[in-house]
Structures are given as structure tokens and as C-alpha cells.
Amino acid sequence: MSAEPMGATDRKVGRTPGPRTGSSKRLARIDAAVGLSFAAPAVIGVLVLGLVPFGYVIWYSLHDWSPLIGEFNWIGLDNFSRLIADDTVWSSFLTTFKYAALLMVLNITLAMGLAVLLNQKLRGTTTFRAFFFSPVIVSAVAWVLVWNYLVAANGGINGALATIGIQGPNWLRDPTWALVTVVVIQVFKGVGMNMILFLAALQNVPAELKEAARIDGATPGRVFRSVTLPLISPTILLVVMITTIGAMDVFVPIQILTQGGPGRSTTVISYLLYRTAFEQQDFGYASAIGVVLFVVVLVLAALQWSSRKRWVHDEV
Amino acid sequence: MNGSTNRRRFLTAAATLSAGALLLASCSGGDDGGGDGDTPDGPVELRMVMWSANEGHHEIFNQIADAYIAENPELVSAVSFEPLTGSGYVNALTTQIAGGDAPDLAWVSEANAAQFVQSGVLYNLQPTFTETEGYDIDDLLDGAIDVWSADGEIYGYPFSNSPFGMYVNNDLLAAAGQPNPRDLMASGEWTWDKAMEIAAAVADGTSTTGFQASDDPYTNWNAALGAMWMSWGAAPWSEDGTECTFDSPEMVEFFDWFHGQIYDTGAVAEPGAEFDFASGQVGLRLSQLSSSTALGDDFAWDFVPMPEGPAGTVPVVGQGGVGVVARGDNPQIAADFLAYFTNPENSQLLAQFFPPPRESLLTVETLSAAAPALTEEQIQGTVIDQALVGVTKAGHVNMSEIADPVRVELDALWVPEGDAATVMPAICEAISDSLAG
Numbered sequence: 001m002s003a004e005p006m007g008a009t010d011r012k013v014g015r016t017p018g019p020r021t022g023s024s025k026r027l028a029r030i031d032a033a034v035g036l037s038f039a040a041p042a043v044i045g046v047l048v049l050g051l052v053p054f055g056y057v058i059w060y061s062l063h064d065w066s067p068l069i070g071e072f073n074w075i076g077l078d079n080f081s082r083l084i085a086d087d088t089v090w091s092s093f094l095t096t097f098k099y100a101a102l103l104m105v106l107n108i109t110l111a112m113g114l115a116v117l118l119n120q121k122l123r124g125t126t127t128f129r130a131f132f133f134s135p136v137i138v139s140a141v142a143w144v145l146v147w148n149y150l151v152a153a154n155g156g157i158n159g160a161l162a163t164i165g166i167q168g169p170n171w172l173r174d175p176t177w178a179l180v181t182v183v184v185i186q187v188f189k190g191v192g193m194n195m196i197l198f199l200a201a202l203q204n205v206p207a208e209l210k211e212a213a214r215i216d217g218a219t220p221g222r223v224f225r226s227v228t229l230p231l232i233s234p235t236i237l238l239v240v241m242i243t244t245i246g247a248m249d250v251f252v253p254i255q256i257l258t259q260g261g262p263g264r265s266t267t268v269i270s271y272l273l274y275r276t277a278f279e280q281q282d283f284g285y286a287s288a289i290g291v292v293l294f295v296v297v298l299v300l301a302a303l304q305w306s307s308r309k310r311w312v313h314d315e316v
Numbered sequence: 317m318n319g320s321t322n323r324r325r326f327l328t329a330a331a332t333l334s335a336g337a338l339l340l341a342s343c344s345g346g347d348d349g350g351g352d353g354d355t356p357d358g359p360v361e362l363r364m365v366m367w368s369a370n371e372g373h374h375e376i377f378n379q380i381a382d383a384y385i386a387e388n389p390e391l392v393s394a395v396s397f398e399p400l401t402g403s404g405y406v407n408a409l410t411t412q413i414a415g416g417d418a419p420d421l422a423w424v425s426e427a428n429a430a431q432f433v434q435s436g437v438l439y440n441l442q443p444t445f446t447e448t449e450g451y452d453i454d455d456l457l458d459g460a461i462d463v464w465s466a467d468g469e470i471y472g473y474p475f476s477n478s479p480f481g482m483y484v485n486n487d488l489l490a491a492a493g494q495p496n497p498r499d500l501m502a503s504g505e506w507t508w509d510k511a512m513e514i515a516a517a518v519a520d521g522t523s524t525t526g527f528q529a530s531d532d533p534y535t536n537w538n539a540a541l542g543a544m545w546m547s548w549g550a551a552p553w554s555e556d557g558t559e560c561t562f563d564s565p566e567m568v569e570f571f572d573w574f575h576g577q578i579y580d581t582g583a584v585a586e587p588g589a590e591f592d593f594a595s596g597q598v599g600l601r602l603s604q605l606s607s608s609t610a611l612g613d614d615f616a617w618d619f620v621p622m623p624e625g626p627a628g629t630v631p632v633v634g635q636g637g638v639g640v641v642a643r644g645d646n647p648q649i650a651a652d653f654l655a656y657f658t659n660p661e662n663s664q665l666l667a668q669f670f671p672p673p674r675e676s677l678l679t680v681e682t683l684s685a686a687a688p689a690l691t692e693e694q695i696q697g698t699v700i701d702q703a704l705v706g707v708t709k710a711g712h713v714n715m716s717e718i719a720d721p722v723r724v725e726l727d728a729l730w731v732p733e734g735d736a737a738t739v740m741p742a743i744c745e746a747i748s749d750s751l752a753g
Contacts, residue, residue, distance in 0.1 A: 065414070066435075067410055067411075067413050067414030068410060068413065068431065068432070068435040068437050069435045069436065070436070070643065149590065152588055152589060152590045153585075153586055153587065153588035153589040153590075154523075154585075154589045154590065154591075155590065170586065170587065170588050171588070172588050173534070173586075173587040173588040173730070259535055259723075260720075260724075261534075261535070261723065261724065261727050262587075262727040262730070263724055263727045263728065264724055275720055278404070278407035278410065278411060279406075279407060279716055279719070279720065280716050280717050280720070281410050281414075281716055283414060
């Protein structure tokens with residue numbers, strides 16, 4: 001492995017340029033133009049579809065906006081004051097954190113386990129890899145609709161349990177089970193993607209390092225803990241970050257499976273935002289919730305990113 | 317290029333971007349999207365959003381629109397009917413209005429009628445309806461247009477005025493050794509208690525369920541139970557909508573009774589269970605005329621009036637109305653089109669699918685087209701007789717604020733140990749601010 005990342009070498013070269021001729025300057029300009037033209041669609045996309053709507057959301061959050069009545073009044077930070085005193089918002093954030101934590105633990109543990117198993121030189125691993133990855137490419141709505149029937153009180157899962165004499169719970173109507181059920185359905189949906197990422201990382205771990213550890217007397221568990229895990233830690237960081245961000249704005253399974261119930265046991269913050277905006281027609285307040293959600297996700301991502309120095313072995 | 321220059325350029329770009337966003341925002345949001353009453357230079361295109369994507373509905377709508385355009389080429393050049401199907405219909409419609417893209421006409425259900433009328437979303441149709449020759453406004457049933465009216469003016473036309481009745485799977489009832497509801501009607505024993513006794517017997521030990529409400533009671537309480545509690549003399553709020561009456565003795569009695577049908581007798585399926593009447597999995601189902609189109613001859617079925625409750629038999633109608641959106645681009649022309657769309661002749665065409673609110677059209681001949689699967693006896697007894705005297709399901713000016721808190725509080729009832737006497741006051745506490753306005 002290179003002692004210095006490739007980017008750093010390039011930057012060094014860039015800092016000590018030799019004398020440029022007119023021809024090389026022209027080539028550099030052409031290179032820059034080509035590079036910018038390739039990057040332009042993505043940059044324009046981020047600006048138009050990301051930053052401009054975000055600017056709108058901030059603007060709306062400072063207004064009382066009731067579209068049915070047609071009122072759009074400046075109220076400054078009142079929506080944020082109201083939000084701070086709103087128990088429903090904070091209970092929804094708490095539910096979101098529970099959902100995200102449970103999803104992350106289950107998803108990453110399962111994905112890592114599957115990746116380790118599929119990294120063995122055994123027959124049929126390709127088939128299993130395709131099997132576990134296939135839910136990733138299924139439409140989220142179709143996936144959830146099918147599961148809605150499976151986990152119904154009289155659905156397929158309870159029917160199967162009944163054949164062996166077990167009365168299954170009312171998965172989506174029991175406050176104890178509803179959130180767990182949604183998490184498990186989402187874990188099965190997304191675990192394949194994380195599994196593939198881990199598998200790719202595992203396959204890049206140099207065999208000679210593991211071999212050296214074994215020669216030194218390390219058990220398989222110790223090799224995994226002390227050699228493999230540190231070497232794939234950048235991938236773990238990536239997976240933790242994208243899984244967390246994805247979990248913080250979960251919407252489809254909540255809308256289809258539970259509509260936030262029973263009670264508010266599955267009302268996550270993005271679902272509360274949707275209800276506030278589109279069902280209660282309180283667009284200004286919903287925008288304020290959106291702004292706070294953005295800040296929370298940003299802080300979480302920043303915390304995860306800043307923690308990398310403690311545990312990410314080979315920073316990219 | 318030094319760091320300072322870079323920072324300056326970045327800040328300039330960010331400021332420009334923010335200014336652009338704010339400028340765009342200021343041009344929208346509160347924009348009312350038209351409706352200023354200016355006379356257009358030429359014929360306009362009208363757009364109506366509707367809940368249904370049914371091809372038959374669209375065919376009739378287009379047929380009427382084409383005839384209107386042929387008669388009024390100087391006013392309208394085209395009418396488009398845009399389906400926004402699914403449970404998010406009202407959300408989608410509201411979003412269009414919020415986004416400054418208000419349609420000219422919109423389909424609205426009775427539950428949202430008060431909210432749309434009172435908030436000023438809908439345009440006053442009274443002058444147009446009154447002045448349109450041959451419209452015959454007096455033919456409209458008083459009870460049918462109540463929720464679409466305010467201060468003596470009409471803001472919407474309930475083109476579908478459909479009574480609730482009970483669909484019966486006679487095969488399941490016979491298999492369970494239960495009496496036929498028509499015989500019970502003849503002997504005056506067709507009551508909610510008897511219906512649930514039958515339902516419990518149907519569900520007992522089978523993979524079917526006994527009774528199914530017109531929607532999911534556990535998520536859509538008003539759509540599912542709103543037609544039932546009236547037979548207990550109950551109502552969710554006072555007539556003026558300002559006082560919660562969920563905690564009234566009648567309402568507590570109704571919910572206590574319904575809870576018992578789920579957890580004591582088993583007549584009603586527990587929350588989260590899935591059954592389908594058209595597939596022969598349900599003994600009794602509360603629904604409307606339009607449900608008959610999904611029924612074939614796989615099993616023997618009937619459609620009978622709602623049973624009698626402690627407060628007697630209360631016929632209830634569910635409505636689909638259409639109104640002109642005041643913030644549309646051409647409300648006056650849209651109102652003129654609506655007056656044509658709902659005149660006596662075109663109401664007869666619409667009656668192929670929707671029971672009309674016009675007394676003169678409530679005939680077996682007219683409604684047979686809407687529900688060919690129903691017999692004359694079913695149409696007369698369960699549809700026409702009920703529509704003439706039916707009351708409309710409850711709605712509220714703040715329905716969108718009220719719906720979710722009620723659902724949340726009701727969830728405490730949908731467990732075996734749920735107690736209506738405890739839950740109903742909690743509902744009133746949760747919605748009292750919204751009711752007060």
C-alpha cells in the first residue's frame with residue numbers, strides 16, 4: 001500500500017510546476033474546460049435541486065403559510081419557538097433516533113456477517129450474493145406493500161407461525177412490535193447494499209497480512225479483530241454514515257405500513273413533517289421542522305466524520 | 317489566486333444563490349395564482365382535478381366537456397380531467413394550490429367540504445346556478461347541499477350523493493345458520509345488535525370475518541364509523557363545530573359497543589387484519605352503491621339499508637362534490653362550465669355512475685344504469701329511499717387538524733383492555749383547541 005495517498009502526490013506536483021509553454025497552458029485550459037463540462041450537470045443538479053429548494057425551505061420556515069386560506073405571513077422565528085415547545089416533535093425525534101440506532105446495529109451486523117460468509121471460497125456464493133442483493137433493486141413501495149400482507153394480523157407470517165402452534169403478535173398494531181417490524185423490513189431491503197460494500201472491502205484486505213498474523217499465533221477471531229476490521233474501517237465509516245443519514249429521513253415504510261401509529265409509536269420526524277405540511281396544511285411550521293432535521297443530520301454526520309481519527313485505521 | 321480571493325468568490329456565489337432563492341420564493345408561496353376576474357382575450361383551457369381514474373367516469377366527463385366546448389367555443393377551448401388517485405388526494409390538491417398551480421375545478425369529499433367552503437378555497441356558484449337557464453336549482457335536495465353552502469350561497473355541487481347500505485354475503489350467512497337480513501327487516505328486527513350477532517356467528521371458527529366498516533376504522537375513523545354512530549344519536553362535535561362531543565354518553569356508548577364487537581364477540585376483525593368482501597371473505601359490509609360494480613356471481617349477495625340503532629334508523633349519505641377553485645385562473649368561466657356540467661340533462665348522464673342530488677333523477681330507471689348489478693328493490697329501498705332523507709356524514713372546518721390527533725387517541729381503545737369512557741374525554745382534550753378555531 002502506498003505510504004502517501006495519490007491525491008497528495010498530485011497536489012505536491014501541482015505546487016512545484018515547471019515553466020509552462022504556451023502550448024501546455026492551452027492544454028491545461030482545455031483540460032479544465034473538459035473537466036468542468038463533465039462536472040457541470042452534477043453541479044447544476046445540486047444547485048437547482050438541492051440548494052435552491054433548501055433556500056426556499058428556510059424562507060418558508062420564517063412564515064405562517066396556510067395555502068387553503070391563501071395566507072403567507074412573515075413571523076420570523078415563531079415557528080422555531082413553537083417547535084421547541086412541541087412535545088410531538090421531540091417524541092418524533094426520539095422515535096427517529098430509536099429507529100436509526102436499531103436499523104444501524106441490525107443492518108451493519110447482518111451485512112458484515114453475510115459479507116464474511118460470502119467472502120469464503122465456497123460453492124454457491126455468487127448465487128447467495130445475488131439473493132441477498134436482489135431486494136436492493138426492488139422498488140421500495142412494492143417491497144413494503146408485499147410485507148404489509150406478510151405482517152398483517154392474519155398474514156403469511158402469523159399463518160406460518162400458527163402451523164407450529166405459535167400465535168404471532170399483531171406486528172404493526174402493537175406499540176411494542178410496530179417499530180421493530182418496520183426496522184426489520186427495512187433491514188432486509190437494504191442489507192444487500194452494505195453487504196456488497198463490506199465484501200468489496202474484505203476482498204481488498206491483503207492476504208499476506210492475515211497470514212502473518214496467523215503465523216504469529218493469532219486465532220481467526222483475533223485476525224478479524226486486529227487485522228481485517230482496521231483495514232476495512234474506512235468502509236465501515238462510509239456505511240455507518242450513509243445508513244444513519246438514510247435512517248433519519250425514513251418515510252415510505254411508515255406511510256404505507258403504520259401511518260405513524262399505533263398512537264405515535266412509529267411517528268418519525270420525516271413523517272411528522274409530511275403530515276404537518278400536506279395533511280394539516282401548515283407549510284411554514286413543517287419547513288421549520290425540516291430545517292431542524294437538516295441541522296440534526298448535519299451534526300450527526302459531522303460527529304461521525306470527526307470521530308474517524310479514533311477508529312478509522314487507513315483514512316481515505 | 318489567494319485564499320482571500322477564493323473566499324470572496326465563494327461568498328459572492330453563495331449570496332447570489334440565496335438571493336435568487338429568496339426572489340423565487342417571494343414570487344411564490346403566497347401567490348394566489350390568478351382568479352382576479354380579468355376577462356381573458358380568448359377561449360381558455362380549464363383543468364379539473366378528480367379523485368377517480370376510472371375510464372368510464374372520464375368518458376362521461378369528456379363527453380359533457382366536448383358538448384360544452386361545441387356550444388361555447390368563444391369561452392373554452394379544452395377541458396382536461398386530471399386524476400390524483402389514492403389516499404393523498406387532498407394533500408396533492410392542496411399542494412397544487414400552495415404551489416400557485418391551482419386547478420379551475422376540483423373534486424372534494426364531504427369530510428373536507430366545510431373546510432374548503434369556509435376557508436374561501438371555493439368560488440360562489442349561487443349567482444351562476446341561479447342565472448343559468450334551465451338549471452332548476454330548486455330540484456337539489458336541501459339535505460344534500462347543506463355542507464356545500466354558507467350564508468345562503470352554494471360553493472360546491474355534490475354530484476355524487478350516495479347512501480350507505482349493508483352488503484350481505486348470503487352464502488356465508490346461510491353457512492353459519494344465520495337469518496336473512498331482508499327477513500329481519502320485514503319483522504322489524506334488523507338492528508345493529510342483530511347484525512353483529514350474525515357477523516360474530518359468521519366469523520366464529522372460520523377464516524372469514526363477520527362485519528367490515530366502509531373504511532379502516534383504526535386509521536380512518538370518520539370514513540369508517542361516521543355513518544354508524546349516527547344511529548346511536550351520537551356526533552363528534554356540536555352542530556356549529558365548536559364543542560367536542562366525543563365524550564357524550566351516546567358516543568361513549570357507541571365506541572364501547574364497537575370495542576365489544578372486536579374483542580368480546582369477534583364480529584369485527586381486529587386491527588391490522590386484511591379481508592375483502594368481493595372475494596367472499598366478509599359476511600356484512602357497510603358501503604355505498606359504487607361497491608356493487610366489483611361484485612360478480614361468485615356468491616349470493618344483497619344490498620340492504622343500514623340497520624336500526626338505539627336512536628333508530630338514520631340514513632347517511634357520503635358525497636363527492638365538485639367546486640370551482642377561487643384561485644384558479646378563470647373562476648367565472650369555470651363556474652359557467654360547472655353549471656352546464658351539472659344541469660338536469662348532464663346530471664342524468666353522471667347518474668350512470670353517481671347518485672345525483674336532484675330529486676327528479678332519483679328514479680329506478682336512472683340509477684339502474686349506475687348499478688346494473690342491483691335489483692329494482694335494492695335501488696329503491698337502499699339507495700333512493702335513503703338518499704331522499706339521508707343526512708351527510710360529519711365534516712369540520714378544521715378537519716385536517718383534527719383527523720390525526722383523534723386517530724392517535726383512538727389507538728388506546730383498539731386494544732383488548734381499551735376503555736371508551738377513558739379514551740373519549742382524552743380525544744376531546746386533544747382536539748379542543750382545533751375545534752375552538
